[in-house]
C-alpha cells in the first residue's frame with residue numbers, strides 16, 4: 001500500500017473529506033474499529049511520541065476508548081462520541097483539542113507512521129476503502145500541527 005504522506009504547509013488551507021462509511025462496515029463496525037484503534041494506541045505507547053500521552057495506565061486506557069469512540073462516529077457509525085464534543089462539530093472540536101499539545105510535523109509523521117503499521121495489519125479489508133480512510137487521516141492531521149521548525153506557533157482553522 002502506498003499510504004503517502006505530504007508535508008504540512010503553515011497557514012495553508014487543508015481540504016479533507018470524512019471517511020467513507022463503507023470502511024467502517026468493512027472492518028466490522030464498532031468491534032473492528034475498537035480492535036484497530038487499540039492496536040494503534042498500543043503501538044503509540046511504544047513510539048517516539050509516547051511522551052505526549054499519559055503514562056498512567058488508567059488514564060491511557062481512557063484516552064484509548066475515547067479515541068475509539070471518536071473514530072466510530074467520524075466513520076459513520078453510531079454517535080457514541082457526541083457527548084464529549086459539547087455540541088461542537090466533531091472535526092472542529094478535534095482540532096481545538098490538540099491545541100494544548102505542541103505538535104510538530106515530526107510528531108505528525110510518527111503518528112501517521114504508527115497508524116500505517118496498524119492499517120497494514122488489517123486483514124481482508126478492501127484496499128481502496130483503507131486508502132480512503134488514510135486520506136482523511138493524512139489531510140486532517142495537518143490541522144493538528146501547531147508548532148513549526150522556526151519555533152513559531154500557528155493554530156489552524158477548518
Ligand code: HEM
Pocket residue numbers: 049052053054063066067068070071084094097098101103107108109111112136137138140141144
Ligand atoms: C488525523 C489526526 C488525528 C486525529 C483524528 C486524532 C484524534 C484524537 C482523539 C480522538 C483523541 C482523544 C480525544 C479525547 O480525549 O476525547 C486524541 C487525543 C490526543 N492526540 Fe490526537 N489525533 C490526531 C493526530 C494527532 C497527532 C499528529 C498527535 C501528535 C502527537 C496527537 C496527539 C494527541 C494527544 C497528545 C492526545 C491526548 C492525550 C491526553 O489527553 O492526554 N494526535 N487524538
